[in-house]
Amino acid sequence: MDDAQTAPATAHGTSQQTPKHLVIVGAGFAGLSLAKALKDPNLRITIVDQRNHHLFQPLLYQVATTILPTSDVAWPIRHLFKNRRDVTTLLAQVTGIDTVARRVDLKNAAPLHYDLLALATGARHSYFGHDEWEAAAPGLKSLEDATTIRRRVLSAFEQAELSTDPAERAALLTFVVVGAGPTGVELAGIIAELAQEILPKEFRHIDTHQARVILVEAGPRVLPAFPPDMSDYVQTALTKLGVTVMTGTSVSDVSDQGVAVGTEQIPARTTIWAAGVTASPAAQWLHVPADRAGRVLVNPDLSVPGHPDIYVIGDTASVKQANGQQVPGLAPAAKQQGAFVAKVIKARLDGKTPPPAFLYRHAGNLATVGKRAAVADFGRVKLKGPLAWWLWGIAHIYFLIGTRSRLAVALSWLWSYVTGRNSARLITQRDVYSNKR
Template sequence: MSDTLTPPGTAPNPSPDSAPHRLVIVGGGFGGLGLAKSLQAKGLEITIIDQRNHHLFQPLLYQVATTILPTSDVAWPIRNLFKSRKDVTTLLDEVTGVDTEAKRVLLKEGAPVGYDTLVLATGARHSYFGHDEWEPFAPGLKSLEDATTIRRRVLSAFEEAELTSDADERDALLSFVIVGAGATGVELAGIIAELAQRILPPEFRNIDTRKARVILIEAGPRVLPAFPKELSDYAETALKRLGVTVMTDHAVTAMSDAGVTVSGQEIPTRTAIWAAGVTASPAAGWLGAEADRAGRVKVNPDLTVPGHPDIFVIGDTAAVEREDGSPVPGLAPAAKQQGQFVAKVLKARLAGQKQDDKFVYRHQGSLATIGKRSAVADFGRIRLKGALAWWLWGIAHIYFLIGTRSRIAVALNWLWSFISGRNSARLITQRDIHSDKR
């Protein structure tokens, strides 16, 4: 087969003697994994490249950060997931660029990897809106390292408050600031408040953990801005019931190891968490492609890059519009659907069949938890809140977990937490990847 895929609808059917078609997938998240699992074809070799050796179930990452789940329940080795697929090769390396002329992916450590078709599913990282110097003081939540760092800081703050005799320092240690009131920020605030109010009080002698302050800051007018207002209002009421201070229409203007400055007011704190925004990976720069304000590549309706029919971009790396012109949300189901769509396109191309479909996103609903027994769910015409939404949230997340062992482990952890009122992963481990101050 030629090294170059012909335009959609005209790809030839490979002969048994032709060289295998080389599909390279950069990124082992929901999009990349959904593609690789959906695609098996004669004469096709798949290479998955990721800078980490595991697939991460990000929707539950905040539960690692807040002591509910251990890391092993939300991450799985990519190699193990494809151990029975001889057509799949996994490489642990960091991509530094793409040579579109020579059709090679450039790696930090290894030799360049050639491709016939390239799929970039490299995700997003947290954005500090031009203030990257804030990251040491307020880590975001995108990786296992981030989650264990946040868990370490939260638990260490209570331990240090137990030791100190300085009242002001104790107040700062018992103040937890979360910046950004999207789903991640709301979920973090709710669980940290539960930890302070209901789980930790019997375990400390010198401090009353119930006096801890959890402060949720949002620059916009309401929490959960992507949800309908009635669910947003319910979430804010539920947070306040847990003791969370909700500050909407307030923007962070400065950060330091002393605290967070919000609309000119300094809040002393030793634990701040960033959940305010994301920016795409540098994929647009690798390709020299047009990007939106968040750095996402503007793609064609079939998710290919304009001028490059052999390159697809999916997931949080891609700027994809729905039929009404609104953006496809950066959710795991959306990335998974895009991966499955690209698999269908490539099957048609490799079979020499006409293929002119465009990607159509099918929204499966949005869910967010507020503490352990309350949640909101938006399915369009159907909107749920409270305990019923919380149970539905749990069932949905267990269903989407990879592997029977993971589903059983998470279900048992949640059941233990629900019955006993205690969390099972309350360990201070590993070093702080953002700062040496802890």
């Protein structure tokens, strides 16, 4: 019998109405928000993810730059739903979807049959047609990415300490970050702080003050989603930290030897990619139209055109606001979409009229530069400097899952702020992109 058609027994051994089966692919902010907001006796939920943990991506760069350990930004999905008997969690990889048979195909596992389907499969970094650059310039979307970047940054200082070749030592102490959105700005700022404030007393043969951190942005300014005055403030703060900011120029080549920016070749052994993202293959699975970034073009209620029982949410969906602008790929937007689809499905199960359209409520943009400077844009209210930094910290701690995580992150930040030392400077495991480090 189909796994979606098995009716549970009541306490007296008689059969109840068969619950509908909702399959959620992806346990990021959107998928998790949907599952947590949706409880109905006539519905059972299966969450499928290729990793066993939910990841708090806004703080992932702090794992990559030695401030936080991995356990502070990720939580086992099964643990989050341990008290929800209506929720089943599967560690599996989706290989395709058959919309006619209502089936989700899994790698090396039996397919799942669904009545309702939600795709919240997120996005990966985009190399704009140069996927071969990934080995030399990893992006930052997973714990594996973060630990790889942390390993490469720390190993570069260690190898520079051993090197007797001035040119090689200079290349090892050059760090290039491609892309000056919030992730790129935050990465560049903390790597600079690491070199200028945290490591100088720990090495004997190199002066870490001589490290170069270069931030490359193809657009005219850093943080293009922020107002120009805030971009100017952030660029000034980066410059004070020793970061070289190169705007209006794009990367033309990346290798393990360095980066070509315009006509200039920059010898660098560590390059980090923060320049763009592309959606998961959800549109290909469904054989439906997508935008240039691969995001599924959805209806106002976030369902897929021609497939009213399939919803696409989070970074996988192309959603327009009332003003015609794209809903940003931010955690608050993904959580709002998950909660909205929960209301739609709940209304349908109850035989009520579902809300007609998703309305995005902008919660503001925040970005930090190191441990002392930040910007916060809430529309009419705009903040810069230490106050914005404290607000940024409070907001991120508030959105963390679980009291223990909030306390652990707060203590790590306090330790780093007071002592000037980071708590997660360990070189562990092997590089997932290369065997060289």
